[in-house]
Amino acid sequence: MKSRLIKNARIIALNEEFIGCLHMEDGLIRSVDRGDTAVAGAEDWAGDWLMPGMVELHTDNLEKHLSPRPGVLWNAHSAMTVHDAQCAAAGITTVLDSVVIGDLDEGGARSQTQHTSIAALHQCRDEGLMRVDHFLHLRCEVSAPDILEVFHQYADDSLLRLVSVMDHTPGQRQWRDLASYRRYTERNGRYNEAEFDAMIAQRKADQQAYALPHRQVIVKASRERHIPLASHDDTLLSDVQLAVLEGVSMAEFPTTVAAAQAAREVGMAIIMGGPNMVKGGSHSNNVSAAELAQLDLLDIFSSDYVPSSLLMATFMLGALDNWTLPKAARTVTINPARAIGLNDRGEIAPGVRADLLRVRMNRAGMPTVMETWLAGQRAY
Incomplete structure (x- = not known):
């Protein structure tokens, strides 16, 4: 060479x-x-x-190419290679492609693309079509009835580097604010009051039936395989306490200062979204990344749904009081790499x-x- x-x-x-x-x-x-x-x-x-090239642990960017418009599903191989090119252009050299399993929207785009996207990831890697290094992150919606069948299908996937457990049931965690939740769910179509109330009731019923037992199975299987675990949208002290008992090592997008402080006290790495930093706050009215950074409660940035946000957030973070550019750069390079056991970059x-x-x-x-x-x- x-x-x-x-x-x-x-x-x-x-x-x-x-x-x-x-x-x-x-x-x-x-x-x-x-x-x-x-x-x-x-x-x-x-x-x-x-x-250093940036390391991305959680990006939903692939989804935008898999379903570019409501009701439209795109070729997974085409979506993967374009997503890969965007990561390279954004300075991301190692990316964990987040694939949501357990779709709360029955028959939604996520349930229709979960298998094709993972197959495309493998095939594009095997054919040498990727510009940067890609791995798999399984985002597990624990309150979804069908989650375990899909999880077990991919628990031993050779590219799996991170498992996150999440619960997007409205009324808690990310979606404590039901008005924000309604705006988000209606991005592809509107609900009348009766339909919205019925949907909320069904989500809560599914949570009661499935969330805890599914989470227990996924956590146990991941720990047996030595796959790093992240807990998504921790809000209450009890959320963090549960994650600690499970051996979770990363707090992914905590929604409150209290949850982030609790995660810090037990040595969990705190992940926040680059778009939150760039836009000056959370789109769902949760704690801002800048506020956590000023309290020194931020270890890793994720680009979430905008690959270019990683570099922008890094330079914005480096300009804050008590931060430097080298310290900020660690949130997108060595810190995420070490969090998933990558010691060569x-x-x-x-x-x-x-x-x-x-x-x-x-x-x-x-x-x-x-x-x-x-x-x-x-x-x-």
């Missing part, structure tokens, strides 16, 4: 940033040095930032896989990905 030497780059290391040089060869970072170099042929990055250091980004600030003050490198190969 061709050896490359980069100079005059603003390198974002784990705890500092400096102007320096980086040498990569055979897919690995060979050396990182401060200052200039006189070696002929070095690529001059003219002061652009050089940072996520930092600028000798011996680490050469997953790298070239980032430039444009005149509008927006960080822009100029180049993305995966294991020393140009991906974007």
Whole structure:
């Protein structure tokens, strides 16, 4: 593999940033040095930032390509390759594609695409069609009646790196605010009062019947397989306490300061959404990522439904009091990588896989990905 030497780059290391040089060869970072170099042929990055490729644990971006409009299902292989290209352009070099299993909308797009999307993930990887590194994240809707059948089908999938347990029953967790829930559910069609009330009653009945026993089975099976676990939308102290008893290691999108503080006290990694940071708050009226960041209750950013939000959120976070750009960069690089046991990426250091980004600030003050490198190969 061709050896490359980069100079005059603003390198974002784990705890500092400096102007320096980086040498990569055979897919690995060979050396990182401060200052200039006189070696002929070095690529001059003219002061652009050089940072690790970003690691994404939870993105729903694939869903937008699988179902681009209500009632429209798209070819899964086409959806996967376009989603992959967007990740590369956004600077994401490792992505866990989130697939929801257990669809609360009977016959909805998620239930119709869960199998085809996982099959496309495998086939596109096997054929070498991917620009970046893809794995699988199973998002398990524990109150759905059919969840266990699908979960057991994929519990031993070779690409599975994360399982999250979630309960989107209205009236609790993410959807405590029923007005927000109604606006969200009516994005594809309206309910009259009787229909909305009947739907709420059915969701609550399903939760009573299925949520806890399904969660117990999924948690047990995941722990037996040593698959990292995340708990979704923790709100109350009791939510966090349940997750601790289950051995969950990540609090994914806690909805209150109290839940985030409880997660911090027991050593759980706290994940928040990049769109929440960029937009200045939660679309469902829950706690803002900026508020948790200012309380130092944020460890990992997820792009959630907008891949480009990761880089934007990182630079916004780095500008907050008590934060620095290197500390902010850790929320999208080494912290998520280590949370799922990936120890070969996520930092600028000798011996680490050469997953790298070239980032430039444009005149509008927006960080822009100029180049993305995966294991020393140009991906974007």
